[in-house]
Amino acid sequence: MTGVPVKAPAGNWTTRTRERVAHVVPEGQALPDRQPVYVASWIYVLGVLTIAAFLVVLVSGALLAVGGAAWWHVSSLGRFVNSLHLWSVELFFVFMVLHLWGQFWMASWRGHRTLTWVTGVIAFVASIGTAFTGYLSQSNFDSQWISTQAKDGLNAVGIGAWFNVLNPGQMLLWHVVLLPFAVGVIAVVHVVLVRRHGVVPPIDAEEE
Amino acid sequence: MGVNFFPAPLAAGTYVHWGVISISVTNLAIIGAMVVMFVLALVVPFPHARERSIPAQRRPDERPRS
Numbered sequence: 001m002t003g004v005p006v007k008a009p010a011g012n013w014t015t016r017t018r019e020r021v022a023h024v025v026p027e028g029q030a031l032p033d034r035q036p037v038y039v040a041s042w043i044y045v046l047g048v049l050t051i052a053a054f055l056v057v058l059v060s061g062a063l064l065a066v067g068g069a070a071w072w073h074v075s076s077l078g079r080f081v082n083s084l085h086l087w088s089v090e091l092f093f094v095f096m097v098l099h100l101w102g103q104f105w106m107a108s109w110r111g112h113r114t115l116t117w118v119t120g121v122i123a124f125v126a127s128i129g130t131a132f133t134g135y136l137s138q139s140n141f142d143s144q145w146i147s148t149q150a151k152d153g154l155n156a157v158g159i160g161a162w163f164n165v166l167n168p169g170q171m172l173l174w175h176v177v178l179l180p181f182a183v184g185v186i187a188v189v190h191v192v193l194v195r196r197h198g199v200v201p202p203i204d205a206e207e208e
Numbered sequence: 209m210g211v212n213f214f215p216a217p218l219a220a221g222t223y224v225h226w227g228v229i230s231i232s233v234t235n236l237a238i239i240g241a242m243v244v245m246f247v248l249a250l251v252v253p254f255p256h257a258r259e260r261s262i263p264a265q266r267r268p269d270e271r272p273r274s
Contacts (some may be wrong), residue, residue, distance in 0.1 A: 040256075043247035094238075097248050 029195050036198075038205045042107075046099035047194075051187065053092035058180065060085040065176060069139040081107035089131060096124060108200040116193040123186040130183055136165055147171070 063081045064072050071078035083155045100120070109117040132150070136143045147165040164170055222233045 040254045042252055042254055046249065094242055094245075098249065101246055102249070106247060 010047060025192055025195050026137060029198075036201065038202050040111070043102045044123040045197060046095050046102055050092060050095040050099055051191070052096055053088050053185065054183070056088035057092055058184075059084065060088055061176065061180070073140070089134070093127070093131070096127065098160055100124065103200070104203060106200055109196065110200060113197050113200055116190065116197060119193060123183060123190055126179060126183045126186060131177035134169040135138055135173045136168065139168065143168070154185045157165075 033104060060081055064078075064085055067075075067078050067081070067124075072082040074077070103117070103120070132146075135146050136150075146169075150165045151160060154163060223230055224233060224236055
């Protein structure tokens, strides 16, 4: 062993992946410790507040999955975690909508940031779907009522056979597996794109 | 000690009607609070704003805007 690094062959998929990652988010851009002066505003904090609320949603949801429906309906701790899940979702949507307003009025799709904007839109829509399937997974009279109201609309657009809101097992699995996974992946892509292209400057703050 | 599984039905709440728009006072208050939070986020100064900032500049990979 000479200690001389061996150059990976050009066809190595590991090399290609590493180079691709380095190209998407160059070194120093992933977790920068300094930002342009215009970022020092509360309006730029709303995105990370949304992520923070999302993490609380995920942790409280995982605890609900451990305890089960009887636990979250009957025990004091279960009700507390149930409420924590609900209110973290409320904050998640409040922060996300405020983030949306801020980015809309800032025209955040400027400067080749179209895909950043689009992934944010997709994350918003996926989050709404996750919230709706959550209402269907409460296993109480509310979820029963909401599902019977929702089925007509979904049947009217022709997807009721594949996405059956009267099937609590299917709705629970969409709520705890498929949709959170989708929201999480899209959120990661969204954040990577923000890091790649930088935060958008205010309209009156021309980049020098 | 027991849990009341059949509580009395909750009241539907108070609604505000304005033409075709019908919205509960609760939802209207939440939207109002969000607007207030948005304005505060724009006008409230950010603490220690200049200490960890770099001047605004174009990134090397970014084209000039037209």
